[in-house]
Amino acid sequence: MKVIKFGGSSVANAVNIKRCVDIIKNINEPVIVVVSALSGVTDLLQLAAVQAAAHNEEYINQFKEISHRHLEVVRALIPVNQQAGILSSVIRDLNELEVLLQGCYLLRELSPRIKDLIMSFGERLSSYVIAEVMKAQGEDCRQGYSGAFIKTNDKFGKAAVNFEVTDALIVEYFKQNPAAITIVPGFIAESAANEVTTLGRGGSDYTAAIIAAALDLKELEIWTDVSGIYTANPRVVKQAKIIKHINFQEAMELSHFGAKVLYPSALAPILPKGISLIVKNTFEPDAEGSLVSTIGSTDPNPVRGITNIDNLALLTLEGPGMVGVAGISKRLFEVLSLEDINVIFITQASSEHSICFAIIASDADKAERVINAAFEFEIQNKKVKPVRVELGMSIIAVVGDYIKGHQGVSGRMFSALGRNNINICAIAQGASERNISAVILEKDVKKALNVLHEAFFEEVVVQLNLFVMGIGNVGGKFLEQIVKQHHYLKEHLKVNIRVVGIANSKLMCFNVDGFNLSEVKDLSNCGVPMTQGGFLDKIKELNLRNSVFVDNTATAEVAMTYGEYLKKSIAVVTCNKIACSSTMDYYKELKGLSKKYNAPFLYETNVGAGLPIIDTIKNLVASGDQVKEIQAVLSGSLNFIFNQYNGTKLFADVVALAKQEGYTEPHPLIDLSGVDVKRKLMILMRESNYWVEEEDIEVANFLPESCMEAKDADTFIAALAKEESHFKGLYDAAKAKGACLKVVATLKEGKACVGLQEIKSDHPFYHLEGKDNIVLFFTDRYKEQPLLIKGAGAGAEVTASGIFADVIRIGSKLV
Numbered sequence: 001m002k003v004i005k006f007g008g009s010s011v012a013n014a015v016n017i018k019r020c021v022d023i024i025k026n027i028n029e030p031v032i033v034v035v036s037a038l039s040g041v042t043d044l045l046q047l048a049a050v051q052a053a054a055h056n057e058e059y060i061n062q063f064k065e066i067s068h069r070h071l072e073v074v075r076a077l078i079p080v081n082q083q084a085g086i087l088s089s090v091i092r093d094l095n096e097l098e099v100l101l102q103g104c105y106l107l108r109e110l111s112p113r114i115k116d117l118i119m120s121f122g123e124r125l126s127s128y129v130i131a132e133v134m135k136a137q138g139e140d141c142r143q144g145y146s147g148a149f150i151k152t153n154d155k156f157g158k159a160a161v162n163f164e165v166t167d168a169l170i171v172e173y174f175k176q177n178p179a180a181i182t183i184v185p186g187f188i189a190e191s192a193a194n195e196v197t198t199l200g201r202g203g204s205d206y207t208a209a210i211i212a213a214a215l216d217l218k219e220l221e222i223w224t225d226v227s228g229i230y231t232a233n234p235r236v237v238k239q240a241k242i243i244k245h246i247n248f249q250e251a252m253e254l255s256h257f258g259a260k261v262l263y264p265s266a267l268a269p270i271l272p273k274g275i276s277l278i279v280k281n282t283f284e285p286d287a288e289g290s291l292v293s294t295i296g297s298t299d300p301n302p303v304r305g306i307t308n309i310d311n312l313a314l315l316t317l318e319g320p321g322m323v324g325v326a327g328i329s330k331r332l333f334e335v336l337s338l339e340d341i342n343v344i345f346i347t348q349a350s351s352e353h354s355i356c357f358a359i360i361a362s363d364a365d366k367a368e369r370v371i372n373a374a375f376e377f378e379i380q381n382k383k384v385k386p387v388r389v390e391l392g393m394s395i396i397a398v399v400g401d402y403i404k405g406h407q408g409v410s411g412r413m414f415s416a417l418g419r420n421n422i423n424i425c426a427i428a429q430g431a432s433e434r435n436i437s438a439v440i441l442e443k444d445v446k447k448a449l450n451v452l453h454e455a456f457f458e459e460v461v462v463q464l465n466l467f468v469m470g471i472g473n474v475g476g477k478f479l480e481q482i483v484k485q486h487h488y489l490k491e492h493l494k495v496n497i498r499v500v501g502i503a504n505s506k507l508m509c510f511n512v513d514g515f516n517l518s519e520v521k522d523l524s525n526c527g528v529p530m531t532q533g534g535f536l537d538k539i540k541e542l543n544l545r546n547s548v549f550v551d552n553t554a555t556a557e558v559a560m561t562y563g564e565y566l567k568k569s570i571a572v573v574t575c576n577k578i579a580c581s582s583t584m585d586y587y588k589e590l591k592g593l594s595k596k597y598n599a600p601f602l603y604e605t606n607v608g609a610g611l612p613i614i615d616t617i618k619n620l621v622a623s624g625d626q627v628k629e630i631q632a633v634l635s636g637s638l639n640f641i642f643n644q645y646n647g648t649k650l651f652a653d654v655v656a657l658a659k660q661e662g663y664t665e666p667h668p669l670i671d672l673s674g675v676d677v678k679r680k681l682m683i684l685m686r687e688s689n690y691w692v693e694e695e696d697i698e699v700a701n702f703l704p705e706s707c708m709e710a711k712d713a714d715t716f717i718a719a720l721a722k723e724e725s726h727f728k729g730l731y732d733a734a735k736a737k738g739a740c741l742k743v744v745a746t747l748k749e750g751k752a753c754v755g756l757q758e759i760k761s762d763h764p765f766y767h768l769e770g771k772d773n774i775v776l777f778f779t780d781r782y783k784e785q786p787l788l789i790k791g792a793g794a795g796a797e798v799t800a801s802g803i804f805a806d807v808i809r810i811g812s813k814l815v
Ligand SMILES: NC(=O)C1=CN([C@@H]2O[C@H](COP(=O)(O)OP(=O)(O)OC[C@H]3O[C@@H](n4cnc5c(N)ncnc54)[C@H](OP(=O)(O)O)[C@@H]3O)[C@@H](O)[C@H]2O)C=CC1
Pocket: 469, 470, 471, 472, 473, 474, 475, 503, 504, 505, 506, 530, 552, 553, 554, 555, 557, 558, 575, 576, 577, 605, 606, 609, 636, 662, 663, 664, 665, 666, 793, 794, 795, 796, 799
């Protein structure tokens, strides 16, 4: 013998009922099938009853809808020649329902007793119709009536079962009425006086559990519209997976905390009997489903699932008059209980100064009123403050039997939430330690569930959500490298990079599922007009975990927005040097925000493109070393230009070539005026703990005055062409001394300067080729022989790889 139950969605219409019929026909043993009402019918009945009692004729529309739904199923599933009798039975029941509703309408009244009777029609009709469909297909099927064997008290609306009587009646009923298939309405029972009662929310699960327990069966199957109990709500967490095996306590916690697959009370009858529960999907009958048993899973992960309850209010009662005073909580919770307000979550500070609890938001006004009335005396005497009500709250909870005795679960939970800027308003962990719950803002729930799911179930692959601003020379290469390395990173570093936002100076595009980067070269297909505020607002609105803002522009406008990202715990990676070389205050502020909001701020490419220069200083400084002196060639483009220029072609043409190769700034004046090198030297000094502003660095300009005002790259190059003799003169003078030209950045004895120097052949910089950079650090530890870093210091490819390395650094820290 087997008991199975189909929920409302499984029997929603003719197509779905046919699936159920096929499932039932495949069972090779006697089966009791408990059915819910057709999906939505219980709500329609409730609405019709309430409208009728309010003398609102609208109830007739609900009635018509209910009638139509059932008659339609009969017409679709019963052969025409057998329909007449069945239709007239259904119509007889519907007439009875109509009379009841008319009665409510005329009397303007709806007693709990009549309401139960009205509500029972959903399951009464569905069980009748399904039984007739089975019979019409030649099955040995009968319709059972649960009111005949489930006996309750007369608390209409949520009646309590009399198990002593019920258990015996069930055994007797099925002995006396054997059939291969018995279709039983869920949710309905009867009082001792044989009046219809109902079993409350989840009543059909409960009916099935009561029958399975009374018959001492081994297992109970619940068929629904999902393939089992998920590790988190799959509509919110795309990576959620089916929990194959879970124990009852865990399932109870998960279902109490919002996993809508099961109702906790439904599990109660089968629990003491050790009956297993299998959750199956009507729409994917071959899927394994979830097994809920007393033993539970042997999975070493202490967390079994993550769940949430929304639409809550958090109330806080606090004040000095609560400390050490017995009876405050009794008075508080008594007044709530008298008003039938369910308290979902409680936490009290050990100082006893405050009690904080969560209730359904719709009860908040009532709760506020009654609590303030109950503590009126204390409030007037300033011993207690009026209760504080915060709306828009949710509870998230991690659940698992082995959380108890497993160190680090709450640490992992709260650090994952904190890292993603999710504010925790209250925390509770029951003594059972099976559940750690936190109250958060409802707007953060989606992010929180995903973050926690990643932390507990997808540790192996961390997802980074990138928002990339600037897709020019460097930004374009960066996107190409992501495409190329995506698979490798996922496989080997367990980091999944998704680009969710892309912008240039004119347009911005977003795709919450991540762009197919090979298709987004041209933003005009997907973009909306770009504004800095709009870009930031969209990122905030998406509120995705592990968000990273990547700046590949060269503008101050973008550099000045970093603080807003960091404040939202969004990491910032930038190759734009303007932020770190602006005022010392801004530089410090960004560092402070990064620390405060736990949001990485990385800019390795600000000096030496892809060379590990900034990271090296950070390590020197962190290990207690001190940078005393710096000698460096920090401009890739200038090194390239002075290496290439030999007086045979125009200096302006060589600069144009450097630009074309992607070595210069978008406006090469920034390189040739020494500004770029000054910025880099400032950044090196700041990283070495020097307090330095722009005016502290002396720049010896080698450009003629006529080139300094050029507004863009083209006019600048044209201006250079007119000054060829100036550059030829510089070159010839150096050559005459057996020297070459290099723009050198120096820090010595606290004095910093940048300038064009004639470098002799015995100097380590003399042979610096192509677009290379070189940095010599003289430190306390590297006194005579400096620490030397050398290599390509400009170019889109190497710069993009440096940005990529910063992004990976963020991902690797999260893995
Ligand atoms: N080249 C190199 O070797 C190195 C470069 N860098 C840095 O890389 C950065 C980028 O250089 P590069 O790629 O050559 O520059 P590009 O001019 O080629 O690209 C700049 C990108 O930024 C976009 N952009 C400009 N202004 C804005 C704005 N206000 N808002 C949004 N997007 C904007 C541009 O859009 P649009 O096309 O619409 O104008 C373009 O997509 C610079 O800061 C540079 O210092 C750092 C190290 C080495």
